[in-house]
Amino acid sequence: MPRSDAQRNRELLLAAATEAFREADEQVSLEAVAKRAGVGIGTLYRNFPTREDLVEAVYLSELDRLLASGAKLLAAEPPDLALRAWMDRFVKWVQGKQGMVETLRAMFASGAIVRSEMQERLAGAIADFLAAGAAAGTLRADVEAADVLRSLIGLITVGGASPDHSSLDRTLDLLLDGLRPRPA
Amino acid sequence: MPRSDAQRNRELLLAAATEAFREADEQVSLEAVAKRAGVGIGTLYRNFPTREDLVEAVYLSELDRLLASGAKLLAAEPPDLALRAWMDRFVKWVQGKQGMVETLRAMFASGAIVRSEMQERLAGAIADFLAAGAAAGTLRADVEAADVLRSLIGLITVGGASPDHSSLDRTLDLLLDGLRPRPA
DNA sequence: AACTGATACGGAGGAGCCTCCGCTTTCTCC
DNA sequence: GGAGAAAGCGGAGGCTCCTCCGTATCAGTT
Numbered sequence: 001m002p003r004s005d006a007q008r009n010r011e012l013l014l015a016a017a018t019e020a021f022r023e024a025d026e027q028v029s030l031e032a033v034a035k036r037a038g039v040g041i042g043t044l045y046r047n048f049p050t051r052e053d054l055v056e057a058v059y060l061s062e063l064d065r066l067l068a069s070g071a072k073l074l075a076a077e078p079p080d081l082a083l084r085a086w087m088d089r090f091v092k093w094v095q096g097k098q099g100m101v102e103t104l105r106a107m108f109a110s111g112a113i114v115r116s117e118m119q120e121r122l123a124g125a126i127a128d129f130l131a132a133g134a135a136a137g138t139l140r141a142d143v144e145a146a147d148v149l150r151s152l153i154g155l156i157t158v159g160g161a162s163p164d165h166s167s168l169d170r171t172l173d174l175l176l177d178g179l180r181p182r183p184a
Numbered sequence: 185m186p187r188s189d190a191q192r193n194r195e196l197l198l199a200a201a202t203e204a205f206r207e208a209d210e211q212v213s214l215e216a217v218a219k220r221a222g223v224g225i226g227t228l229y230r231n232f233p234t235r236e237d238l239v240e241a242v243y244l245s246e247l248d249r250l251l252a253s254g255a256k257l258l259a260a261e262p263p264d265l266a267l268r269a270w271m272d273r274f275v276k277w278v279q280g281k282q283g284m285v286e287t288l289r290a291m292f293a294s295g296a297i298v299r300s301e302m303q304e305r306l307a308g309a310i311a312d313f314l315a316a317g318a319a320a321g322t323l324r325a326d327v328e329a330a331d332v333l334r335s336l337i338g339l340i341t342v343g344g345a346s347p348d349h350s351s352l353d354r355t356l357d358l359l360l361d362g363l364r365p366r367p368a
Numbered sequence: 369a370a371c372t373g374a375t376a377c378g379g380a381g382g383a384g385c386c387t388c389c390g391c392t393t394t395c396t397c398c
Numbered sequence: 399g400g401a402g403a404a405a406g407c408g409g410a411g412g413c414t415c416c417t418c419c420g421t422a423t424c425a426g427t428t
Binding site: 187188189190211213214215216225226229233235 | 388
């Protein structure tokens with residue numbers, strides 16, 4: 001059990017970060033977050049050793065909505081199309097994170113996300129699509145969800161930077177084509 | 185025509201950066217590069233407004249070797265296999281850039297490369313593969329080289345982080361599968 | 369309620385990034 | 399070859415990052 005002041009400070013930080021991220025439309029200074037929470041910068045770093053940790057903690061709760069929408073899509077549409085539609089939502093979700101897109105991108109790029117709780121949940125969602133698609137015969141059965149997530153993240157990482165969506169769209173289509181079963 | 189001292193300083197900087205990047209195996213401080221070149225930090229920034237600009241300038245010459253190897257592969261193997269083999273070389277090339285991998289990754293991630301001379305040359309090389317593959321019937325004809333490069337960069341961006349190559353390998357295979365002609 | 373070890377706090381400080389602008393060097397034209 | 403303008407120089411300074419460690423606070427124990 002953590003000490004009571006420690007726990008309180010953690011919550012203050014999380015609240016301050018959430019607000020700060022929402023308000024800002026560019027990189028937020030961590031010192032500013034600490035000040036806003038009324039704690040020292042040292043405390044911030046003790047709780048969230050890297051900027052990424054803080055960002056992940058802030059957005060983990062939001063993730064649920066995204067995952068839920070995936071399940072809904074899967075129930076309503078053929079698995080391959082559902083997956084493609086969900087990819088679009090994922091893209092939008094990431095791009096909606098003004099004020100921390102850059103960090104999110106860095107997380108993706110550095111692979112930080114690849115060892116996080118976020119990644120496990122996302123891969124799980126993709127696995128559902130893949131399993132359904134394999135059963136329906138519209139998606140390959142020999143692909144790992146983690147690889148697909150990796151690819152997806154990679155494409156967003158690069159394509160998300162440009163204001164031109166069409167290129168990202170095309171590369172996502174390309175990815176999906178790679179996921180379709182190949183004729184013998 | 186630039187002033188003579190300006191030109192000399194530019195060359196000093198380039199030389200210093202090349203050495204520094206080669207020696208270091210982690211992020212190189214720009215102040216260190218400037219000091220090594222014997223110029224002020226201001227001069228460095230005037231010549232290379234961003235770290236990316238400096239990195240690109242240093243590695244542009246090396247790029248030729250990579251492109252040449254692409255042409256050779258294309259002459260020796262079927263286009264689709266040649267492309268896949270070239271992808272592997274590209275990956276290795278990037279990963280060999282210890283001391284600046286992180287920057288290269290950031291360049292890719294931010295899209296800086298996507299508007300650079302590097303990108304034009306790389307896309308050109310890929311276009312050659314695609315054209316040959318389309319003629320041979322082993323690659324789709326309706327894909328843009330820039331999109332393929334984007335995808336490739338995206339995958340490396342994410343997959344390159346982990347020491348485990350197999351995942352990157354699989355995602356590259358996936359990309360190639362997406363590039364194969366689809367049965368009607 | 370006082371004691372005390374464990375735990376957590378917080379900010380000073382070292383380092384790098386990048387900008388800005390007063391000063392210096394180079395060039396050009398007479 | 400000298401004067402003036404244009405171009406370039408360079409480092410101080412403002413900012414953020416992140417670490418480190420002396421100080422303060424908490425929570426069991428007596």
